Ligand SMILES: Cc1ncc(C[n+]2csc(CCOP(=O)(O)OP(=O)(O)O)c2C)c(N)n1
Ligand code: SF4
């Protein structure tokens with residue numbers, strides 16, 4: 001049947017996407033779509049129950065991911081994906097909750113929530129697409145924008161220090177921290193699968209090109225040039241001390257799995273505490289009563 | 292005391308604890324409270340604690356908060372009670388977080404609330420808008436203190452009334468209730484949760500420091516006498532479900548995360564599928580529905596307490612703690628032979644505009660004491676539309692009115708010429 005042809009060439013990640021929402025808004029050469037592909041592959045590989053999966057985004061180009069995945073998905077407010085996700089997880093511990101958002105969303109306006117969720121070790125999988133810029137609003141400086149690069153709000157060059165996100169979340173308490181680029185699609189996918197196996201706050205940073213704003217303004221070429229740069233300048237250093245993985249504008253990009261440690265997550269700690277303090281009087285949360 | 296028709300259908304035990312709307316209508320199943328959350332008995336407790344008990348009785352099992360005087364006792368009690376009832380409290384890093392964490396809790400199936408006071412309420416505005424836009428049923432408790440800014444942390448005010456209505460950007464409607472006693476903090480908190488579920492709207496529970504901290508008798512009825520409104524959960528199949536389609540009554544049905552519906556929720560303007568759609572037509576339809584689902588139901592939502600309105604020259608309009616101070620002034624005025632009616636707003640928003648318009652045609656004047664420099668009085672004046680005079684009795688907050696001040700204005704208002 002001629003239809004078979006269509007099915008045969010079906011991209012394996014397509015069942016995870018809302019086909020009724022294409023075309024998407026992302027620019028040609030943008031890395032966000034690539035990360036979604038790796039994410040979908042991780043869902044296939046980790047055999048995760050899709051019905052139990054909820055995806056939460058903040059606001060930004062990356063924040064639009066929530067609108068394209070065929071999952072229970074929440075496009076929240078700027079910076080607040082993590083606290084919303086925290087609420088989902090607390091009220092229904094059976095959910096697998098993924099936070100998928102941009103560097104600005106997660107580390108600037110949402111920075112306080114990021115460190116506190118890591119500190120509490122809430123069982124969330126955070127995928128941070130770091131394009132080193134506020135893209136959706138037109139290329140302004142983000143906390144991650146490297147020194148010397150030019151942005152619309154630092155037209156003479158960025159002079160403030162930038163965040164090293166892996167170091168930040170490790171210090172705050174994350175149990176799993178990895179960084180890959182959009183060149184490393186398989187490694188990224190594997191990292192996401194691995195994070196699904198962990199209980200606790202997991203953080204995966206994906207260095208991703210924004211050709212339209214960051215690359216262009218900094219004369220770094222298009223999406224393809226970004227791939228070349230990622231290929232040539234990335235160095236895999238699993239277990240690298242996160243203090244050594246800070247990003248520069250044109251230097252080496254250290255990638256790999258930096259942190260993989262065990263620490264009881266928030267809900268495990270909470271239950272243990274209530275058992276200890278309340279004994280028989282502790283009533284475990286079951287199905288919520290309102291439906 | 293004569294209450295208006297709506298307040299009158301409230302049941303015997305705990306006078307606001309059942310839902311007059313559902314009581315009016317033939318309903319197949321009567322949903323009553325889960326007994327595990329109901330502390331049946333006669334108590335002596337303050338308004339903050341009574342509010343917490345009301346939430347538990349209403350079926351609320353999740354809360355997110357951030358400490359702030361004079362509201363903290365609500366969540367402190369919740370934190371100590373809820374592990375024995377089967378639920379969760381989390382103290383978040385700030386009110387920005389608390390006000391959206393609770394919405395995550397709701398979309399996972401829980402009834403949830405957050406509790407704050409002025410400075411925290413200001414931070415929560417973003418997510419009152421999000422709840423309105425995404426139609427997330429939830430309750431925001433604001434135990435009002437003197438402002439602006441840090442103001443008077445331990446002293447009362449009623450100066451967040453307009454913020455409760457207009458604080459987030461864009462056009463939207465909320466419901467706001469104003470308890471005037473610890474008993475009402477219990478009864479009306481249940482009501483707040485019920486309204487939130489029925490209309491899928493954020494409900495503002497506008498307490499004040501005095502009501503929050505005063506201790507009085509609070510009667511908590513048996514669970515089977517407390518009516519609760521369950522989640523408006525869809526019965527549709529995954530294939531047929533449209534998250535923001537309405538079924539005549541303008542309130543869409545909900546699904547929860549983890550049930551297989553694969554639905555999308557966004558604060559962007561969205562169509563019936565929940566998908567972003569930034570066309571003027573979709574914006575117009577959505578925002579008008581968010582407004583009309585509440586405004587078309589004003590009569591059903593409105594609760595007032597009325598006394599000697601018939602034949603009154605002057606009607607004193609008040610709410611919250613001020614209504615109890617005003618009572619003294621009203622009685623003193625009656626002793627002087629003045630015809631003074633009382634109208635207490637139990638629901639502040641949506642404002643019962645028509646009720647006031649009709650009343651304005653019959654009385655000379657409204658006297659509106661409130662612990663602010665003139666907020667709800669603007670609504671009264673607007674609704675009166677020039678048919679009756681309106682007198683504000685303002686107070687900058689930090690204490691309550693001296694009844695004498697209110698009495699003086701009542702006397703002045705009684706003397707005024709009918710317009
Ligand atoms: C409260 C608030 N402030 C500002 C904005 C405007 N805004 C939208 S997206 C964005 C930055 C997004 O940057 P990032 O998270 O890095 O996402 P990207 O677009 O780069 O993927 C900003 C500032 C907003 N939507 N809400
Ligand atoms: S502006 Fe940049 S980040 Fe946004 S879609 Fe375009 S390329 Fe991607």
Ligand SMILES: [Mg+2]
Nearest residue numbers: 102103131133
């Ligand atoms: Mg960015």
